[in-house]
Amino acid sequence: MSRSKSLQYYIFARILLAPLMIWTIITIVFLLLRATPGDPADAILGTRAPQSAKDALRExxxxxxxxxxxxFRYLIQVLNFNLGTSxxxxxxxxxxxxxxxFPATVELSLFAIIVAITIGVSIGIISASRPNTLFDIGGRLFGIITYSLPLFWVGMIMQLIFAVQLRWFPLGTRFPVGMPTPKTITGLYTLDSLFSFNFAQFFTSIYYLVLPCITLGLLLSGIFERIVRVNLKQTLKSEYVEAARARGIQENTILISHALKNALIPVITVMGLTFAALLGGAVLTEVTFSWPGLGNxxxxxxxxxxxxxxxxxxxFFGIIVVFASILIDIINALIDPRIRY
Known part of the structure:
Protein backbone atom coordinates (compact mmCIF):
# COMPACT_ATOMS: atom_id res chain seq x y z
CA MET A 1 0.00 0.00 0.00
CA SER A 2 1.41 3.40 -1.01
CA ARG A 3 2.02 6.10 1.58
CA SER A 4 -0.80 8.35 0.28
CA LYS A 5 -3.36 5.53 0.28
CA SER A 6 -2.25 4.41 3.71
CA LEU A 7 -2.65 7.95 5.00
CA GLN A 8 -6.10 8.25 3.43
CA TYR A 9 -7.18 4.96 5.01
CA TYR A 10 -5.91 6.11 8.40
CA ILE A 11 -7.77 9.44 8.20
CA PHE A 12 -10.96 7.73 7.00
CA ALA A 13 -10.80 5.20 9.85
CA ARG A 14 -10.34 7.93 12.46
CA ILE A 15 -13.24 9.98 11.10
CA LEU A 16 -15.43 6.88 10.90
CA LEU A 17 -14.91 6.25 14.62
CA ALA A 18 -16.04 9.76 15.61
CA PRO A 19 -19.84 9.09 15.61
CA LEU A 20 -19.33 5.99 17.75
CA MET A 21 -17.27 7.92 20.29
CA ILE A 22 -19.80 10.76 20.40
CA TRP A 23 -22.70 8.31 20.87
CA THR A 24 -20.78 6.67 23.71
CA ILE A 25 -20.25 10.04 25.40
CA ILE A 26 -23.95 10.93 25.04
CA THR A 27 -25.02 7.59 26.52
CA ILE A 28 -22.61 7.73 29.47
CA VAL A 29 -23.57 11.32 30.34
CA PHE A 30 -27.29 10.50 30.14
CA LEU A 31 -27.03 7.41 32.37
CA LEU A 32 -24.71 9.02 34.93
CA LEU A 33 -27.02 11.99 35.38
CA ARG A 34 -29.99 9.70 35.94
CA ALA A 35 -27.98 7.67 38.46
CA THR A 36 -26.92 10.65 40.59
CA PRO A 37 -28.96 11.33 43.74
CA GLY A 38 -31.28 14.30 43.87
CA ASP A 39 -34.44 15.44 42.14
CA PRO A 40 -34.49 18.33 39.64
CA ALA A 41 -37.96 19.29 40.87
CA ASP A 42 -36.64 19.72 44.41
CA ALA A 43 -33.65 21.73 43.16
CA ILE A 44 -35.83 24.06 41.08
CA LEU A 45 -38.93 24.44 43.29
CA GLY A 46 -37.38 23.74 46.68
CA THR A 47 -38.09 20.92 49.10
CA ARG A 48 -41.08 22.77 50.62
CA ALA A 49 -42.97 23.10 47.34
CA PRO A 50 -46.30 21.25 47.09
CA GLN A 51 -46.09 17.69 45.80
CA SER A 52 -48.59 18.51 43.07
CA ALA A 53 -46.30 21.25 41.73
CA LYS A 54 -43.35 18.86 41.76
CA ASP A 55 -45.33 16.18 39.92
CA ALA A 56 -46.46 18.71 37.33
CA LEU A 57 -42.86 19.85 36.76
CA ARG A 58 -41.60 16.28 36.39
CA GLU A 59 -44.34 15.62 33.87
CA PHE A 72 -34.65 7.88 22.86
CA ARG A 73 -36.13 11.39 23.02
CA TYR A 74 -32.77 12.87 23.95
CA LEU A 75 -30.99 11.08 21.07
CA ILE A 76 -33.56 12.50 18.65
CA GLN A 77 -32.96 15.97 20.11
CA VAL A 78 -29.19 15.73 19.72
CA LEU A 79 -29.50 14.43 16.15
CA ASN A 80 -31.59 17.52 15.40
CA PHE A 81 -28.86 19.71 16.97
CA ASN A 82 -31.19 20.54 19.84
CA LEU A 83 -29.53 20.34 23.25
CA GLY A 84 -32.70 21.26 25.10
CA THR A 85 -33.81 24.15 27.27
CA SER A 86 -32.08 25.19 30.48
CA PHE A 102 -17.83 29.43 26.09
CA PRO A 103 -15.69 32.39 24.85
CA ALA A 104 -14.47 33.04 28.42
CA THR A 105 -13.37 29.40 28.69
CA VAL A 106 -11.60 29.56 25.32
CA GLU A 107 -9.74 32.72 26.30
CA LEU A 108 -8.64 31.27 29.64
CA SER A 109 -7.55 27.98 28.05
CA LEU A 110 -5.70 29.65 25.19
CA PHE A 111 -3.56 31.88 27.39
CA ALA A 112 -3.02 29.09 29.94
CA ILE A 113 -1.71 26.70 27.28
CA ILE A 114 0.65 29.42 26.00
CA VAL A 115 2.03 29.87 29.51
CA ALA A 116 2.30 26.09 29.99
CA ILE A 117 4.16 25.49 26.72
CA THR A 118 6.52 28.43 27.23
CA ILE A 119 7.51 27.42 30.76
CA GLY A 120 7.43 23.66 30.26
CA VAL A 121 9.36 23.48 26.99
CA SER A 122 11.98 25.98 28.20
CA ILE A 123 12.66 24.11 31.44
CA GLY A 124 12.60 20.78 29.59
CA ILE A 125 15.25 21.97 27.11
CA ILE A 126 17.49 23.35 29.84
CA SER A 127 17.14 20.18 31.91
CA ALA A 128 17.80 17.77 29.00
CA SER A 129 20.76 19.73 27.63
CA ARG A 130 22.52 19.64 31.02
CA PRO A 131 22.11 16.05 32.22
CA ASN A 132 23.11 15.06 35.75
CA THR A 133 23.46 18.66 36.88
CA LEU A 134 21.51 20.85 39.27
CA PHE A 135 19.51 22.08 36.25
CA ASP A 136 18.48 18.50 35.47
CA ILE A 137 17.53 17.75 39.06
CA GLY A 138 15.63 21.02 39.35
CA GLY A 139 13.74 20.29 36.13
CA ARG A 140 12.69 16.86 37.37
CA LEU A 141 11.54 18.28 40.70
CA PHE A 142 9.62 21.02 38.90
CA GLY A 143 7.81 18.47 36.73
CA ILE A 144 6.89 16.23 39.66
CA ILE A 145 5.72 19.07 41.92
CA THR A 146 3.63 20.93 39.33
CA TYR A 147 2.07 17.69 38.11
CA SER A 148 1.05 16.53 41.59
CA LEU A 149 -0.20 19.76 43.21
CA PRO A 150 -4.02 20.09 43.36
CA LEU A 151 -5.22 22.95 41.21
CA PHE A 152 -7.91 24.23 43.55
CA TRP A 153 -5.40 24.47 46.44
CA VAL A 154 -2.81 26.31 44.35
CA GLY A 155 -5.52 28.61 43.03
CA MET A 156 -6.65 29.57 46.52
CA ILE A 157 -3.04 30.14 47.66
CA MET A 158 -2.32 32.31 44.61
CA GLN A 159 -5.44 34.37 45.23
CA LEU A 160 -4.64 34.72 48.93
CA ILE A 161 -1.10 35.96 48.24
CA PHE A 162 -1.38 38.02 45.05
CA ALA A 163 -4.99 39.22 45.21
CA VAL A 164 -5.79 39.51 48.93
CA GLN A 165 -2.45 40.21 50.62
CA LEU A 166 -0.41 42.00 47.95
CA ARG A 167 -3.42 43.24 45.92
CA TRP A 168 -1.48 42.99 42.69
CA PHE A 169 -4.30 41.35 40.74
CA PRO A 170 -8.10 41.47 40.81
CA LEU A 171 -10.23 38.69 42.22
CA GLY A 172 -13.23 36.82 40.94
CA THR A 173 -14.21 38.48 37.67
CA ARG A 174 -13.30 38.82 34.00
CA PHE A 175 -13.61 42.59 33.61
CA PRO A 176 -14.10 45.55 36.00
CA VAL A 177 -17.65 46.07 37.16
CA GLY A 178 -19.03 49.28 35.71
CA MET A 179 -16.50 49.48 32.88
CA PRO A 180 -17.96 48.81 29.41
CA THR A 181 -16.82 45.48 28.00
CA PRO A 182 -15.27 45.26 24.51
CA LYS A 183 -17.65 45.21 21.57
CA THR A 184 -18.57 41.56 20.96
CA ILE A 185 -16.95 40.20 17.81
CA THR A 186 -15.42 36.89 18.83
CA GLY A 187 -16.42 36.90 22.50
CA LEU A 188 -12.75 36.94 23.53
CA TYR A 189 -12.16 40.25 25.28
CA THR A 190 -8.48 40.42 24.30
CA LEU A 191 -9.17 39.95 20.59
CA ASP A 192 -12.31 42.07 20.55
CA SER A 193 -10.50 45.00 22.16
CA LEU A 194 -7.67 44.71 19.62
CA PHE A 195 -10.11 44.55 16.71
CA SER A 196 -11.77 47.69 18.10
CA PHE A 197 -8.34 49.36 18.58
CA ASN A 198 -9.20 49.94 22.23
CA PHE A 199 -5.85 49.26 23.90
CA ALA A 200 -7.08 50.31 27.35
CA GLN A 201 -9.62 47.49 27.28
CA PHE A 202 -6.98 45.11 25.91
CA PHE A 203 -4.54 45.69 28.77
CA THR A 204 -7.40 45.55 31.27
CA SER A 205 -8.54 42.15 29.96
CA ILE A 206 -4.93 40.90 30.09
CA TYR A 207 -4.63 42.18 33.65
CA TYR A 208 -7.68 40.18 34.73
CA LEU A 209 -6.41 37.09 32.90
CA VAL A 210 -2.93 37.01 34.45
CA LEU A 211 -3.60 35.29 37.78
CA PRO A 212 -5.85 32.40 36.62
CA CYS A 213 -3.78 31.83 33.47
CA ILE A 214 -0.45 31.71 35.30
CA THR A 215 -1.90 29.38 37.94
CA LEU A 216 -3.38 26.95 35.42
CA GLY A 217 -0.45 27.24 33.00
CA LEU A 218 2.13 26.69 35.72
CA LEU A 219 0.55 23.43 36.83
CA LEU A 220 0.17 22.22 33.24
CA SER A 221 3.75 23.13 32.36
CA GLY A 222 5.05 20.12 34.30
CA ILE A 223 3.49 17.81 31.69
CA PHE A 224 5.34 19.51 28.84
CA GLU A 225 8.58 19.70 30.84
CA ARG A 226 8.64 15.96 31.47
CA ILE A 227 7.82 15.04 27.86
CA VAL A 228 10.39 17.43 26.38
CA ARG A 229 13.11 16.41 28.85
CA VAL A 230 12.66 12.65 28.31
CA ASN A 231 12.36 12.81 24.52
CA LEU A 232 15.16 15.34 24.09
CA LYS A 233 17.51 13.23 26.23
CA GLN A 234 16.82 10.19 24.05
CA THR A 235 17.21 12.20 20.87
CA LEU A 236 20.56 13.65 21.97
CA LYS A 237 21.87 10.06 22.30
CA SER A 238 20.80 9.03 18.79
CA GLU A 239 23.23 8.18 16.02
CA TYR A 240 22.47 11.14 13.75
CA VAL A 241 23.21 13.52 16.62
CA GLU A 242 26.53 11.78 17.25
CA ALA A 243 27.29 12.05 13.53
CA ALA A 244 26.54 15.78 13.63
CA ARG A 245 28.92 16.19 16.56
CA ALA A 246 31.59 14.24 14.68
CA ARG A 247 31.29 16.71 11.81
CA GLY A 248 32.09 19.53 14.21
CA ILE A 249 28.66 21.17 14.31
CA GLN A 250 28.16 23.39 17.34
CA GLU A 251 26.20 21.91 20.22
CA ASN A 252 23.57 24.67 20.20
CA THR A 253 22.94 24.12 16.48
CA ILE A 254 22.58 20.37 17.03
CA LEU A 255 20.18 20.98 19.91
CA ILE A 256 17.92 23.45 18.09
CA SER A 257 18.11 22.34 14.46
CA HIS A 258 18.41 18.57 14.82
CA ALA A 259 17.39 17.13 18.18
CA LEU A 260 14.65 19.51 19.29
CA LYS A 261 12.66 19.18 16.07
CA ASN A 262 12.20 15.43 16.55
CA ALA A 263 11.79 15.65 20.31
CA LEU A 264 8.84 18.03 19.95
CA ILE A 265 6.70 15.61 17.90
CA PRO A 266 5.08 14.05 21.01
CA VAL A 267 4.49 17.55 22.37
CA ILE A 268 2.09 18.23 19.48
CA THR A 269 -0.12 15.37 20.61
CA VAL A 270 -0.05 16.43 24.24
CA MET A 271 -0.57 20.08 23.35
CA GLY A 272 -3.70 19.38 21.32
CA LEU A 273 -5.24 16.99 23.80
CA THR A 274 -4.34 19.23 26.75
CA PHE A 275 -5.98 22.21 25.10
CA ALA A 276 -9.09 20.14 24.35
CA ALA A 277 -9.14 18.90 27.92
CA LEU A 278 -8.78 22.48 29.14
CA LEU A 279 -11.81 23.54 27.14
CA GLY A 280 -13.76 20.65 28.60
CA GLY A 281 -12.31 20.47 32.06
CA ALA A 282 -11.49 23.95 33.29
CA VAL A 283 -14.23 23.58 35.90
CA LEU A 284 -11.91 23.66 38.93
CA THR A 285 -10.05 26.72 37.68
CA GLU A 286 -13.18 28.65 36.81
CA VAL A 287 -14.92 27.79 40.06
CA THR A 288 -11.81 28.60 42.14
CA PHE A 289 -11.31 31.97 40.44
CA SER A 290 -15.04 32.66 39.90
CA TRP A 291 -14.26 32.92 36.19
CA PRO A 292 -17.50 33.35 34.20
CA GLY A 293 -16.82 30.51 31.77
CA LEU A 294 -18.68 27.41 30.65
CA GLY A 295 -16.99 25.26 33.30
CA ASN A 296 -18.34 27.48 36.07
CA PHE A 316 -20.47 19.80 23.64
CA PHE A 317 -17.20 19.31 25.53
CA GLY A 318 -17.08 15.66 24.48
CA ILE A 319 -17.47 16.54 20.81
CA ILE A 320 -14.62 19.04 21.11
CA VAL A 321 -12.31 16.42 22.65
CA VAL A 322 -13.25 13.82 20.02
CA PHE A 323 -12.56 16.07 17.05
CA ALA A 324 -9.43 17.52 18.66
CA SER A 325 -8.02 14.01 19.11
CA ILE A 326 -8.83 13.16 15.48
CA LEU A 327 -7.16 16.36 14.27
CA ILE A 328 -4.05 15.66 16.36
CA ASP A 329 -3.87 12.08 15.05
CA ILE A 330 -4.06 13.35 11.47
CA ILE A 331 -1.34 15.96 12.08
CA ASN A 332 0.89 13.31 13.63
CA ALA A 333 0.27 10.98 10.69
CA LEU A 334 1.29 13.75 8.29
CA ILE A 335 4.46 14.43 10.29
CA ASP A 336 5.44 10.84 11.10
CA PRO A 337 4.87 8.26 8.30
CA ARG A 338 5.23 5.41 10.82
CA ILE A 339 1.79 6.20 12.29
CA ARG A 340 -0.70 4.05 10.37
CA TYR A 341 -3.33 1.42 11.00
Whole structure:
Protein backbone atom coordinates (compact mmCIF):
# COMPACT_ATOMS: atom_id res chain seq x y z
CA MET A 1 0.00 0.00 0.00
CA SER A 2 1.41 3.40 -1.01
CA ARG A 3 2.02 6.10 1.58
CA SER A 4 -0.80 8.35 0.28
CA LYS A 5 -3.36 5.53 0.28
CA SER A 6 -2.25 4.41 3.71
CA LEU A 7 -2.65 7.95 5.00
CA GLN A 8 -6.10 8.25 3.43
CA TYR A 9 -7.18 4.96 5.01
CA TYR A 10 -5.91 6.11 8.40
CA ILE A 11 -7.77 9.44 8.20
CA PHE A 12 -10.96 7.73 7.00
CA ALA A 13 -10.80 5.20 9.85
CA ARG A 14 -10.34 7.93 12.46
CA ILE A 15 -13.24 9.98 11.10
CA LEU A 16 -15.43 6.88 10.90
CA LEU A 17 -14.91 6.25 14.62
CA ALA A 18 -16.04 9.76 15.61
CA PRO A 19 -19.84 9.09 15.61
CA LEU A 20 -19.33 5.99 17.75
CA MET A 21 -17.27 7.92 20.29
CA ILE A 22 -19.80 10.76 20.40
CA TRP A 23 -22.70 8.31 20.87
CA THR A 24 -20.78 6.67 23.71
CA ILE A 25 -20.25 10.04 25.40
CA ILE A 26 -23.95 10.93 25.04
CA THR A 27 -25.02 7.59 26.52
CA ILE A 28 -22.61 7.73 29.47
CA VAL A 29 -23.57 11.32 30.34
CA PHE A 30 -27.29 10.50 30.14
CA LEU A 31 -27.03 7.41 32.37
CA LEU A 32 -24.71 9.02 34.93
CA LEU A 33 -27.02 11.99 35.38
CA ARG A 34 -29.99 9.70 35.94
CA ALA A 35 -27.98 7.67 38.46
CA THR A 36 -26.92 10.65 40.59
CA PRO A 37 -28.96 11.33 43.74
CA GLY A 38 -31.28 14.30 43.87
CA ASP A 39 -34.44 15.44 42.14
CA PRO A 40 -34.49 18.33 39.64
CA ALA A 41 -37.96 19.29 40.87
CA ASP A 42 -36.64 19.72 44.41
CA ALA A 43 -33.65 21.73 43.16
CA ILE A 44 -35.83 24.06 41.08
CA LEU A 45 -38.93 24.44 43.29
CA GLY A 46 -37.38 23.74 46.68
CA THR A 47 -38.09 20.92 49.10
CA ARG A 48 -41.08 22.77 50.62
CA ALA A 49 -42.97 23.10 47.34
CA PRO A 50 -46.30 21.25 47.09
CA GLN A 51 -46.09 17.69 45.80
CA SER A 52 -48.59 18.51 43.07
CA ALA A 53 -46.30 21.25 41.73
CA LYS A 54 -43.35 18.86 41.76
CA ASP A 55 -45.33 16.18 39.92
CA ALA A 56 -46.46 18.71 37.33
CA LEU A 57 -42.86 19.85 36.76
CA ARG A 58 -41.60 16.28 36.39
CA GLU A 59 -44.34 15.62 33.87
CA UNK A 60 -43.42 18.78 31.98
CA UNK A 61 -39.75 17.80 31.90
CA UNK A 62 -40.56 14.25 30.82
CA UNK A 63 -38.93 12.74 33.92
CA UNK A 64 -41.95 10.51 34.60
CA UNK A 65 -41.43 8.67 31.31
CA UNK A 66 -39.54 5.34 31.27
CA UNK A 67 -35.76 5.66 31.10
CA UNK A 68 -35.54 4.14 27.62
CA UNK A 69 -38.08 6.65 26.32
CA UNK A 70 -36.21 9.57 27.88
CA UNK A 71 -33.00 8.29 26.27
CA PHE A 72 -34.65 7.88 22.86
CA ARG A 73 -36.13 11.39 23.02
CA TYR A 74 -32.77 12.87 23.95
CA LEU A 75 -30.99 11.08 21.07
CA ILE A 76 -33.56 12.50 18.65
CA GLN A 77 -32.96 15.97 20.11
CA VAL A 78 -29.19 15.73 19.72
CA LEU A 79 -29.50 14.43 16.15
CA ASN A 80 -31.59 17.52 15.40
CA PHE A 81 -28.86 19.71 16.97
CA ASN A 82 -31.19 20.54 19.84
CA LEU A 83 -29.53 20.34 23.25
CA GLY A 84 -32.70 21.26 25.10
CA THR A 85 -33.81 24.15 27.27
CA SER A 86 -32.08 25.19 30.48
CA UNK A 87 -34.11 24.75 33.65
CA UNK A 88 -32.07 27.19 35.71
CA UNK A 89 -31.81 30.02 33.16
CA UNK A 90 -35.52 30.79 32.76
CA UNK A 91 -36.08 28.78 29.64
CA UNK A 92 -32.89 29.81 27.85
CA UNK A 93 -31.78 27.47 25.09
CA UNK A 94 -28.69 25.42 26.01
CA UNK A 95 -26.99 26.50 22.78
CA UNK A 96 -27.44 30.12 23.90
CA UNK A 97 -25.90 29.24 27.27
CA UNK A 98 -22.89 27.71 25.51
CA UNK A 99 -22.55 30.71 23.20
CA UNK A 100 -22.66 33.10 26.15
CA UNK A 101 -20.14 31.38 28.42
CA PHE A 102 -17.83 29.43 26.09
CA PRO A 103 -15.69 32.39 24.85
CA ALA A 104 -14.47 33.04 28.42
CA THR A 105 -13.37 29.40 28.69
CA VAL A 106 -11.60 29.56 25.32
CA GLU A 107 -9.74 32.72 26.30
CA LEU A 108 -8.64 31.27 29.64
CA SER A 109 -7.55 27.98 28.05
CA LEU A 110 -5.70 29.65 25.19
CA PHE A 111 -3.56 31.88 27.39
CA ALA A 112 -3.02 29.09 29.94
CA ILE A 113 -1.71 26.70 27.28
CA ILE A 114 0.65 29.42 26.00
CA VAL A 115 2.03 29.87 29.51
CA ALA A 116 2.30 26.09 29.99
CA ILE A 117 4.16 25.49 26.72
CA THR A 118 6.52 28.43 27.23
CA ILE A 119 7.51 27.42 30.76
CA GLY A 120 7.43 23.66 30.26
CA VAL A 121 9.36 23.48 26.99
CA SER A 122 11.98 25.98 28.20
CA ILE A 123 12.66 24.11 31.44
CA GLY A 124 12.60 20.78 29.59
CA ILE A 125 15.25 21.97 27.11
CA ILE A 126 17.49 23.35 29.84
CA SER A 127 17.14 20.18 31.91
CA ALA A 128 17.80 17.77 29.00
CA SER A 129 20.76 19.73 27.63
CA ARG A 130 22.52 19.64 31.02
CA PRO A 131 22.11 16.05 32.22
CA ASN A 132 23.11 15.06 35.75
CA THR A 133 23.46 18.66 36.88
CA LEU A 134 21.51 20.85 39.27
CA PHE A 135 19.51 22.08 36.25
CA ASP A 136 18.48 18.50 35.47
CA ILE A 137 17.53 17.75 39.06
CA GLY A 138 15.63 21.02 39.35
CA GLY A 139 13.74 20.29 36.13
CA ARG A 140 12.69 16.86 37.37
CA LEU A 141 11.54 18.28 40.70
CA PHE A 142 9.62 21.02 38.90
CA GLY A 143 7.81 18.47 36.73
CA ILE A 144 6.89 16.23 39.66
CA ILE A 145 5.72 19.07 41.92
CA THR A 146 3.63 20.93 39.33
CA TYR A 147 2.07 17.69 38.11
CA SER A 148 1.05 16.53 41.59
CA LEU A 149 -0.20 19.76 43.21
CA PRO A 150 -4.02 20.09 43.36
CA LEU A 151 -5.22 22.95 41.21
CA PHE A 152 -7.91 24.23 43.55
CA TRP A 153 -5.40 24.47 46.44
CA VAL A 154 -2.81 26.31 44.35
CA GLY A 155 -5.52 28.61 43.03
CA MET A 156 -6.65 29.57 46.52
CA ILE A 157 -3.04 30.14 47.66
CA MET A 158 -2.32 32.31 44.61
CA GLN A 159 -5.44 34.37 45.23
CA LEU A 160 -4.64 34.72 48.93
CA ILE A 161 -1.10 35.96 48.24
CA PHE A 162 -1.38 38.02 45.05
CA ALA A 163 -4.99 39.22 45.21
CA VAL A 164 -5.79 39.51 48.93
CA GLN A 165 -2.45 40.21 50.62
CA LEU A 166 -0.41 42.00 47.95
CA ARG A 167 -3.42 43.24 45.92
CA TRP A 168 -1.48 42.99 42.69
CA PHE A 169 -4.30 41.35 40.74
CA PRO A 170 -8.10 41.47 40.81
CA LEU A 171 -10.23 38.69 42.22
CA GLY A 172 -13.23 36.82 40.94
CA THR A 173 -14.21 38.48 37.67
CA ARG A 174 -13.30 38.82 34.00
CA PHE A 175 -13.61 42.59 33.61
CA PRO A 176 -14.10 45.55 36.00
CA VAL A 177 -17.65 46.07 37.16
CA GLY A 178 -19.03 49.28 35.71
CA MET A 179 -16.50 49.48 32.88
CA PRO A 180 -17.96 48.81 29.41
CA THR A 181 -16.82 45.48 28.00
CA PRO A 182 -15.27 45.26 24.51
CA LYS A 183 -17.65 45.21 21.57
CA THR A 184 -18.57 41.56 20.96
CA ILE A 185 -16.95 40.20 17.81
CA THR A 186 -15.42 36.89 18.83
CA GLY A 187 -16.42 36.90 22.50
CA LEU A 188 -12.75 36.94 23.53
CA TYR A 189 -12.16 40.25 25.28
CA THR A 190 -8.48 40.42 24.30
CA LEU A 191 -9.17 39.95 20.59
CA ASP A 192 -12.31 42.07 20.55
CA SER A 193 -10.50 45.00 22.16
CA LEU A 194 -7.67 44.71 19.62
CA PHE A 195 -10.11 44.55 16.71
CA SER A 196 -11.77 47.69 18.10
CA PHE A 197 -8.34 49.36 18.58
CA ASN A 198 -9.20 49.94 22.23
CA PHE A 199 -5.85 49.26 23.90
CA ALA A 200 -7.08 50.31 27.35
CA GLN A 201 -9.62 47.49 27.28
CA PHE A 202 -6.98 45.11 25.91
CA PHE A 203 -4.54 45.69 28.77
CA THR A 204 -7.40 45.55 31.27
CA SER A 205 -8.54 42.15 29.96
CA ILE A 206 -4.93 40.90 30.09
CA TYR A 207 -4.63 42.18 33.65
CA TYR A 208 -7.68 40.18 34.73
CA LEU A 209 -6.41 37.09 32.90
CA VAL A 210 -2.93 37.01 34.45
CA LEU A 211 -3.60 35.29 37.78
CA PRO A 212 -5.85 32.40 36.62
CA CYS A 213 -3.78 31.83 33.47
CA ILE A 214 -0.45 31.71 35.30
CA THR A 215 -1.90 29.38 37.94
CA LEU A 216 -3.38 26.95 35.42
CA GLY A 217 -0.45 27.24 33.00
CA LEU A 218 2.13 26.69 35.72
CA LEU A 219 0.55 23.43 36.83
CA LEU A 220 0.17 22.22 33.24
CA SER A 221 3.75 23.13 32.36
CA GLY A 222 5.05 20.12 34.30
CA ILE A 223 3.49 17.81 31.69
CA PHE A 224 5.34 19.51 28.84
CA GLU A 225 8.58 19.70 30.84
CA ARG A 226 8.64 15.96 31.47
CA ILE A 227 7.82 15.04 27.86
CA VAL A 228 10.39 17.43 26.38
CA ARG A 229 13.11 16.41 28.85
CA VAL A 230 12.66 12.65 28.31
CA ASN A 231 12.36 12.81 24.52
CA LEU A 232 15.16 15.34 24.09
CA LYS A 233 17.51 13.23 26.23
CA GLN A 234 16.82 10.19 24.05
CA THR A 235 17.21 12.20 20.87
CA LEU A 236 20.56 13.65 21.97
CA LYS A 237 21.87 10.06 22.30
CA SER A 238 20.80 9.03 18.79
CA GLU A 239 23.23 8.18 16.02
CA TYR A 240 22.47 11.14 13.75
CA VAL A 241 23.21 13.52 16.62
CA GLU A 242 26.53 11.78 17.25
CA ALA A 243 27.29 12.05 13.53
CA ALA A 244 26.54 15.78 13.63
CA ARG A 245 28.92 16.19 16.56
CA ALA A 246 31.59 14.24 14.68
CA ARG A 247 31.29 16.71 11.81
CA GLY A 248 32.09 19.53 14.21
CA ILE A 249 28.66 21.17 14.31
CA GLN A 250 28.16 23.39 17.34
CA GLU A 251 26.20 21.91 20.22
CA ASN A 252 23.57 24.67 20.20
CA THR A 253 22.94 24.12 16.48
CA ILE A 254 22.58 20.37 17.03
CA LEU A 255 20.18 20.98 19.91
CA ILE A 256 17.92 23.45 18.09
CA SER A 257 18.11 22.34 14.46
CA HIS A 258 18.41 18.57 14.82
CA ALA A 259 17.39 17.13 18.18
CA LEU A 260 14.65 19.51 19.29
CA LYS A 261 12.66 19.18 16.07
CA ASN A 262 12.20 15.43 16.55
CA ALA A 263 11.79 15.65 20.31
CA LEU A 264 8.84 18.03 19.95
CA ILE A 265 6.70 15.61 17.90
CA PRO A 266 5.08 14.05 21.01
CA VAL A 267 4.49 17.55 22.37
CA ILE A 268 2.09 18.23 19.48
CA THR A 269 -0.12 15.37 20.61
CA VAL A 270 -0.05 16.43 24.24
CA MET A 271 -0.57 20.08 23.35
CA GLY A 272 -3.70 19.38 21.32
CA LEU A 273 -5.24 16.99 23.80
CA THR A 274 -4.34 19.23 26.75
CA PHE A 275 -5.98 22.21 25.10
CA ALA A 276 -9.09 20.14 24.35
CA ALA A 277 -9.14 18.90 27.92
CA LEU A 278 -8.78 22.48 29.14
CA LEU A 279 -11.81 23.54 27.14
CA GLY A 280 -13.76 20.65 28.60
CA GLY A 281 -12.31 20.47 32.06
CA ALA A 282 -11.49 23.95 33.29
CA VAL A 283 -14.23 23.58 35.90
CA LEU A 284 -11.91 23.66 38.93
CA THR A 285 -10.05 26.72 37.68
CA GLU A 286 -13.18 28.65 36.81
CA VAL A 287 -14.92 27.79 40.06
CA THR A 288 -11.81 28.60 42.14
CA PHE A 289 -11.31 31.97 40.44
CA SER A 290 -15.04 32.66 39.90
CA TRP A 291 -14.26 32.92 36.19
CA PRO A 292 -17.50 33.35 34.20
CA GLY A 293 -16.82 30.51 31.77
CA LEU A 294 -18.68 27.41 30.65
CA GLY A 295 -16.99 25.26 33.30
CA ASN A 296 -18.34 27.48 36.07
CA UNK A 297 -21.78 27.40 34.44
CA UNK A 298 -21.59 23.60 34.33
CA UNK A 299 -20.85 23.51 38.06
CA UNK A 300 -23.90 25.68 38.75
CA UNK A 301 -26.08 23.46 36.56
CA UNK A 302 -24.90 20.33 38.39
CA UNK A 303 -25.71 21.95 41.74
CA UNK A 304 -29.22 22.78 40.52
CA UNK A 305 -29.80 19.36 38.89
CA UNK A 306 -30.33 21.14 35.59
CA UNK A 307 -30.32 18.01 33.40
CA UNK A 308 -30.58 19.65 29.96
CA UNK A 309 -27.78 22.15 30.64
CA UNK A 310 -25.43 19.54 32.14
CA UNK A 311 -26.11 17.09 29.31
CA UNK A 312 -25.72 19.76 26.65
CA UNK A 313 -22.45 21.17 28.00
CA UNK A 314 -20.94 17.71 28.58
CA UNK A 315 -21.87 16.57 25.08
CA PHE A 316 -20.47 19.80 23.64
CA PHE A 317 -17.20 19.31 25.53
CA GLY A 318 -17.08 15.66 24.48
CA ILE A 319 -17.47 16.54 20.81
CA ILE A 320 -14.62 19.04 21.11
CA VAL A 321 -12.31 16.42 22.65
CA VAL A 322 -13.25 13.82 20.02
CA PHE A 323 -12.56 16.07 17.05
CA ALA A 324 -9.43 17.52 18.66
CA SER A 325 -8.02 14.01 19.11
CA ILE A 326 -8.83 13.16 15.48
CA LEU A 327 -7.16 16.36 14.27
CA ILE A 328 -4.05 15.66 16.36
CA ASP A 329 -3.87 12.08 15.05
CA ILE A 330 -4.06 13.35 11.47
CA ILE A 331 -1.34 15.96 12.08
CA ASN A 332 0.89 13.31 13.63
CA ALA A 333 0.27 10.98 10.69
CA LEU A 334 1.29 13.75 8.29
CA ILE A 335 4.46 14.43 10.29
CA ASP A 336 5.44 10.84 11.10
CA PRO A 337 4.87 8.26 8.30
CA ARG A 338 5.23 5.41 10.82
CA ILE A 339 1.79 6.20 12.29
CA ARG A 340 -0.70 4.05 10.37
CA TYR A 341 -3.33 1.42 11.00
Missing amino acids: ELGLNAPLWLQY LSSRGQNVWDVIQEY RLYEAISLRDYPTVQGIMV
